[in-house]
Amino acid sequence: MAHASTPAPPETARASKRERILRGAVEVFARSGYFNAKVSEIAKAAGVADGTIYLYFDGKEDLLVTIFREHTRNYLQSLQRELAAVSQPEARLRIAIRHHLQSLGSDRALAVVYQVELRHSLKFMSLFSQEEVAEYLDLLRRTVESGQKDGLFRRGLHPQLVAKAIFGILDEMVTSWMLSEKEYPLADQADQVADLVLTGLSVSR
Amino acid sequence: MAHASTPAPPETARASKRERILRGAVEVFARSGYFNAKVSEIAKAAGVADGTIYLYFDGKEDLLVTIFREHTRNYLQSLQRELAAVSQPEARLRIAIRHHLQSLGSDRALAVVYQVELRHSLKFMSLFSQEEVAEYLDLLRRTVESGQKDGLFRRGLHPQLVAKAIFGILDEMVTSWMLSEKEYPLADQADQVADLVLTGLSVSR
Amino acid sequence: MAHASTPAPPETARASKRERILRGAVEVFARSGYFNAKVSEIAKAAGVADGTIYLYFDGKEDLLVTIFREHTRNYLQSLQRELAAVSQPEARLRIAIRHHLQSLGSDRALAVVYQVELRHSLKFMSLFSQEEVAEYLDLLRRTVESGQKDGLFRRGLHPQLVAKAIFGILDEMVTSWMLSEKEYPLADQADQVADLVLTGLSVSR
Amino acid sequence: MAHASTPAPPETARASKRERILRGAVEVFARSGYFNAKVSEIAKAAGVADGTIYLYFDGKEDLLVTIFREHTRNYLQSLQRELAAVSQPEARLRIAIRHHLQSLGSDRALAVVYQVELRHSLKFMSLFSQEEVAEYLDLLRRTVESGQKDGLFRRGLHPQLVAKAIFGILDEMVTSWMLSEKEYPLADQADQVADLVLTGLSVSR
DNA sequence: GATGAATGAGGATTCATTCAT
DNA sequence: AATGAATGAATCCTCATTCAT
Numbered sequence: 001m002a003h004a005s006t007p008a009p010p011e012t013a014r015a016s017k018r019e020r021i022l023r024g025a026v027e028v029f030a031r032s033g034y035f036n037a038k039v040s041e042i043a044k045a046a047g048v049a050d051g052t053i054y055l056y057f058d059g060k061e062d063l064l065v066t067i068f069r070e071h072t073r074n075y076l077q078s079l080q081r082e083l084a085a086v087s088q089p090e091a092r093l094r095i096a097i098r099h100h101l102q103s104l105g106s107d108r109a110l111a112v113v114y115q116v117e118l119r120h121s122l123k124f125m126s127l128f129s130q131e132e133v134a135e136y137l138d139l140l141r142r143t144v145e146s147g148q149k150d151g152l153f154r155r156g157l158h159p160q161l162v163a164k165a166i167f168g169i170l171d172e173m174v175t176s177w178m179l180s181e182k183e184y185p186l187a188d189q190a191d192q193v194a195d196l197v198l199t200g201l202s203v204s205r
Numbered sequence: 206m207a208h209a210s211t212p213a214p215p216e217t218a219r220a221s222k223r224e225r226i227l228r229g230a231v232e233v234f235a236r237s238g239y240f241n242a243k244v245s246e247i248a249k250a251a252g253v254a255d256g257t258i259y260l261y262f263d264g265k266e267d268l269l270v271t272i273f274r275e276h277t278r279n280y281l282q283s284l285q286r287e288l289a290a291v292s293q294p295e296a297r298l299r300i301a302i303r304h305h306l307q308s309l310g311s312d313r314a315l316a317v318v319y320q321v322e323l324r325h326s327l328k329f330m331s332l333f334s335q336e337e338v339a340e341y342l343d344l345l346r347r348t349v350e351s352g353q354k355d356g357l358f359r360r361g362l363h364p365q366l367v368a369k370a371i372f373g374i375l376d377e378m379v380t381s382w383m384l385s386e387k388e389y390p391l392a393d394q395a396d397q398v399a400d401l402v403l404t405g406l407s408v409s410r
Numbered sequence: 411m412a413h414a415s416t417p418a419p420p421e422t423a424r425a426s427k428r429e430r431i432l433r434g435a436v437e438v439f440a441r442s443g444y445f446n447a448k449v450s451e452i453a454k455a456a457g458v459a460d461g462t463i464y465l466y467f468d469g470k471e472d473l474l475v476t477i478f479r480e481h482t483r484n485y486l487q488s489l490q491r492e493l494a495a496v497s498q499p500e501a502r503l504r505i506a507i508r509h510h511l512q513s514l515g516s517d518r519a520l521a522v523v524y525q526v527e528l529r530h531s532l533k534f535m536s537l538f539s540q541e542e543v544a545e546y547l548d549l550l551r552r553t554v555e556s557g558q559k560d561g562l563f564r565r566g567l568h569p570q571l572v573a574k575a576i577f578g579i580l581d582e583m584v585t586s587w588m589l590s591e592k593e594y595p596l597a598d599q600a601d602q603v604a605d606l607v608l609t610g611l612s613v614s615r
Numbered sequence: 616m617a618h619a620s621t622p623a624p625p626e627t628a629r630a631s632k633r634e635r636i637l638r639g640a641v642e643v644f645a646r647s648g649y650f651n652a653k654v655s656e657i658a659k660a661a662g663v664a665d666g667t668i669y670l671y672f673d674g675k676e677d678l679l680v681t682i683f684r685e686h687t688r689n690y691l692q693s694l695q696r697e698l699a700a701v702s703q704p705e706a707r708l709r710i711a712i713r714h715h716l717q718s719l720g721s722d723r724a725l726a727v728v729y730q731v732e733l734r735h736s737l738k739f740m741s742l743f744s745q746e747e748v749a750e751y752l753d754l755l756r757r758t759v760e761s762g763q764k765d766g767l768f769r770r771g772l773h774p775q776l777v778a779k780a781i782f783g784i785l786d787e788m789v790t791s792w793m794l795s796e797k798e799y800p801l802a803d804q805a806d807q808v809a810d811l812v813l814t815g816l817s818v819s820r
Numbered sequence: 821g822a823t824g825a826a827t828g829a830g831g832a833t834t835c836a837t838t839c840a841t
Numbered sequence: 842a843a844t845g846a847a848t849g850a851a852t853c854c855t856c857a858t859t860c861a862t
Contacts, residue, residue, distance in 0.1 A: 033326040035240040039857060040824095049823045051859075060857070073372045078250050096304065121238040122317065122384070157401055161394075165401055168377025169370040176369055179327075179334050189366075196362055196370055200405025222847095243848095244832060254848045259833070442734040445650040449836060450845095459844045460840075470836070521739065529734045531648040532727065532794075539794050563762025567811055571804075574791055575784040575811060582783025589737075589744050599776075606772055606780060632826095654853060655828095664827045669854065 018056050020046040022070070025063040030109035034064060034117045065127065068118055071110065072132040075103055079139075089147030091196055092164070096140060097197065098190035100170045104178075105186025111178045114172070137163045144201070153201040166197055207251070216244075218376055223261050225251040227275070230268040235317035236272065239269060239325050270332065273323055277337040280308050284344075292354030295403055298371070301345065302402065303395035305375045310391025316383045342368050349406070358406040426464050430456040432480070433547060435473040440519035444527045475537065478528055481520065482542040485513055489549075498556030500608055503576070506550060507607065508600035510580045514588075515596025521588045525581070547573045554611070563611040576607055630718055633671050635661040637685070640678040645724035649679060649732045680742065684732055686725065687747040690718050694754075704762030708781070711755060711807035712812065715785045719793075720801025726761050726793045730786070759816070768816040781812055 024045030028037045039060055057063050077100050086092050091171035093187045104111040118124050140163035173193060177186045229250030233242045244265055248255045259349040284304050291297050317319050323329050346368035352358035378398060382391040434455030438447045449470055467473050467480040469513045489509050496502050528534050551573035557563035583603060587596045639660030643652045652677055658665045672678050694714050701707050719726040725808050756778035762768035788808060792801045 007401075035325070038855090043824095050857090051823055052821085054858070055821070068315055080391055116324055116327060116330055118238070122321060123238075125321055125380070125384055129381070154404065157404065158397060161401060163398060164377050164381055165374040165398075168373040168375070170373070171377060172369050172373025175330070176334070192363065192366060196366060196405070199362070200401070205273065243830095248849095255832085256834075256849065257847060260846070265832070445735070453845095461844055462842085464837070465842070521830090526734055526737060526740055529731055530650070533732060535790070535794055536729055539791070545657070564814065567814070568807065571811060574787050575808075578783040578787025579780040580783070581666060581787060582779050585740070586744070588778055589740055597835090602773065602776060603780075606776060606815070609769065609772065610811070653851095658828095665853085666828065669824060675853075682824070812850075 017046075017048060021048060021053055021056055022067060026067055026109050026113055029064065029067075029117045035058075042115070044114045046106055059192035064117065064124070066114075067110075067113060068124075068182070069132070070126065071114075072136075075099075076132060076135060078103075079136075083139075089143050089150065089152055093140075093147075093197060093201075094190075094194045095165070096143070097170065097194045098187060101173060101190050101193070102187045106173045108178065111174055115175045115178050137167060147201065151203065154203050158200070162201070169193060169197065184198050211339045222251075223255070226253060226258055226261055227272055228269070231272055231314050231318055234269065234272075234322045235314035239322045247277060269318075269322065269329070272315075272318060273329075273332065274337070276319075277341075280304075281337060281340060283308075283375075288344075294348050294355065294357055297348045298345075298352075298402060298406075299395075301348070302371070302375065302399045303392060305407065306378060306395050306398070307392040309379045315384065316379055320380045320383050322400075329350075342372060345371055352406065356408065359408050362406070367406070374398060427456075427458060429464070430459060431463055431466055431474065432473070432477055434475055436519050436523055439474065439477075439527045440522035444470075444530050459601055474502045474523075474534070477523060478534075478537065479542070481524075482546075485509075486542060486545060486549075488513075489546075493549075499553050499560065500614065503550075503557075503607060503611075504600075504604045506553070507576070507580065507604045508597060511583065511600050512597040513604070514584045518588065518598070521584055525585045525588050547577060550576055557611065561613065565614050572611070579603060632661075632663060632667070636663060636668055636671055637682060641680070641682055641724050641728055644679065646680075647729035648677075649735050656737075656765055679728075679732065679739070681739045682728060683739075683742065684723075684747070686729075690714075691747060691750060694751075699726075704758050704765065705711060707758045708755075708762075708812060709805075709809045711758070712781070712785065715801060716788065716808070717802045718804050719789045723793060726789055730790045730793050752782060755781055762816065766818070769818050771811045772816070774806075777816070781801075784812065 002030055024042045028042045028045055040050050043053055083092055104114060118128050141159045144159040144162045148155050173189055231245045233247045233250055235392040245255050248258055287300050288297055309319060323333050346364045349367045353360050378394055434452045438452045450460050453463055492505055493502055502521055514524060528538050551569045554569040554572045558565050583599055639657045643657045643660055655665050658668055696708055697710055719729060732745050756774045759774040759777045763770050788804055
């Protein structure tokens with residue numbers, strides 16, 4: 001496609017350089033923490049020169065924001081794909097719960113960035129709770145509401161509160177797993193957690 | 206009470222200086238974030254010279270650790286005092302939930318330190334999840350267990366998981382409140398949250 | 411002598427406090443070096459409060475200057491006392507050489523202060539070469555001159571140069587001993603050094 | 616000589632930056648003393664940014680050590696070159712004496728660093744008396760020994776002691792010159808000092 | 821596009837000195 | 842006279858970012 005003569009970083013080389021930098025950042029942030037992470041360390045982990053990072057990103061902070069945005073977007077997209085064909089509220093919650101635990105449980109470094117590094121400051125925390133995460137909470141809330149409307153879930157519980165509670169439970173599970181020295185697979189808890197949540201939501205007979 | 210003339214920095218002057226420094230640290234950490242907080246800013250907030258901080262603490266990090274330890278200790282002690290005379294598991298959980306939301310809901314700066322600044326690094330996160338917090342989780346777990354044994358709470362739910370879930374829900378409520386731009390009193394949610402939790406635990410009829 | 415009622419630091423207590431501070435300073439300077447020595451360390455070594463040092467001295471620098479001045483004065487006085495009854499130039503040089511090596515060889519901490527700490531800066535070096543030390547060099551020079559006049563010492567050697575040479579030799583012997591890990595008595599070299607010097611000065615037959 | 620266009624900081628630019636920093640350090644150490652010397656002053660003297668110094672050296676202390684090591688190495692190498700073709704012990708000593716006085720006498724700032732700043736602490740003093748300086752003393756000692764074996768120098772004098780004495784005399788001459796306010800050329804004393812030493816060593820007739 | 825040498829702002833901490841008691 | 846808590850000036854070094862090549 002490129003008929004240029006000289007170097008001509010093919011599309012993919014460029015893409016992979018950007019990805020390598022992001023991956024390097026995830027690993028270095030997870031290992032050292034955002035504030036202690038050195039840009040030069042990230043460059044080394046990515047196999048590029050320090051200055052190269054600034055060709056792709058605005059700086060250290062932009063790396064963190066980008067990691068958050070891209071992973072959250074991917075996360076939401078794949079979740080929505082999985083939910084597309086499922087309308088049953090209970091099943092939808094089970095899928096969401098498993099998806100949450102699987103996504104972060106499959107990449108400890110990414111989990112550390114999500115559970116620890118992204119909460120470095122009020123600024124990031126706000127970022128965290130806006131937009132994408134708000135959308136995620138909304139998705140949970142609507143599912144709860146629809147379950148209540150269908151008479152599947154107990155009414156009387158404020159759907160927004162329930163959505164936050166589910167998020168809080170999942171968040172705590174991930175954090176707890178991430179800090180644990182035992183190496184259990186996080187997704188193994190999906191059924192238990194789903195049982196807990198659905199039991200809590202279930203209509204008493 | 207002291208009739209002596211000279212003795213100088215009476216017990217309380219010294220104590221209050223220490224407290225002023227800790228309070229200054231809470232406020233500056235909440236405002237600027239731990240890493241961006243300048244020791245000189247804390248000193249100014251406390252009304253002491255920069256160097257004075259080092260007469261009372263080992264450094265910036267020690268301030269954060271001390272804030273955590275002392276508040277958590279106080280928190281646990283006052284909770285245990287409130288629970289001393291209460292044996293009914295439902296009532297105990299209601300008290301714990303309200304206590305949690307009240308403690309952090311009455312001091313936004315402290316809440317920021319707890320929800321954000323203490324989670325700066327894996328190191329602090331670990332600190333956070335050890336000892337005092339572990340004791341707190343344990344208290345919740347034992348209450349759940351005793352409710353299950355008494356037939357008040359649904360069996361089949363793993364008590365440790367339930368304890369984590371309760372903690373996760375509370376944690377999320379505090380974070381959500383802390384980040385919210387609305388100024389609602391956090392403790393007002395105590396009943397709702399307690400209902401949510403107790404409903405989830407209740408034995409179906 | 412003091413009929414005062416209360417504390418009444420008797421003459422000697424005061425004197426000894428001053429001496430204790432100076433001795434503490436010699437030891438701490440020798441151990442840590444002048445710049446790394448902390449005033450509070452000296453106070454501790456002397457068994458007084460930090461502030462007390464400032465009742466007796468103008469500060470850290472004054473301590474070093476005072477140590478130098480007082481020891482050098484004592485040194486010169488005792489040397490002059492020993493030389494008072496001796497007129498023979500050879501004997502006078504032998505006495506001076508032994509006296510030099512004995513004085514510093516009997517107190518390694520003091521030797522360190524003299525050979526190392528006093529040479530911290532051009533300012534101290536100048537102090538070192540002025541006044542008392544100049545007087546010492548002069549004493550050596552006059553002895554050499556008188557030996558030459560008497561025909562005991564070879565003429566043709568510039569007396570001032572010889573005096574500096576003798577001082578240089580002695581200085582090097584002290585430094586070498588001070589740095590040596592072996593624990594030989596420095597004064598044992600007095601005769602050898604004196605032989606060396608006197609041989610060099612002796613008239614060829 | 617280099618026809619390449621881009622390669623950037625040519626060997627010499629880099630080398631000269633390093634040299635400029637070292638020279639700046641010599642001057643600032645001589646002017647202010649090691650402890651009072653500010654790294655930023657050295658950077659200014661060298662015409663580089665503060666941080667640049669840390670690209671070439673480990674820190675302030677490393678600068679002092681490097682100055683010492685490199686100058687001493689150069690000194691010894693040029694001395695050995697001068698002595699290579701000279702076997703006569705008297706001539707060898709004359710050359711060594713002149714070389715010593717010339718080297719330090721041609722650079723007052725360097726002399727200050729050698730005579731004053733390097734003796735800041737026992738640690739540096741030890742450095743000073745190890746390795747290179749030990750090699751220098753050895754060279755003097757062997758020359759004395761060989762003169763004694765040849766019957767040129769008086770026996771009965773301990774060669775090691777004589778070597779130290781020569782070093783002490785030279786050291787004192789340099790210090791004395793360095794502190795003097797008169798601006799006499801130090802090397803002018805070479806013959807006088809050599810006469811003094813050789814006279815002292817000469818066999819009586 | 822890529823490099824990496826150079827920059828220089830920024831801050832935690834130490835410690836000599838003061839002074840109220 | 843003695844204390845020692847308090848002060849606050851002073852500086853080394855790090856590291857995110859730039860830009861000439």
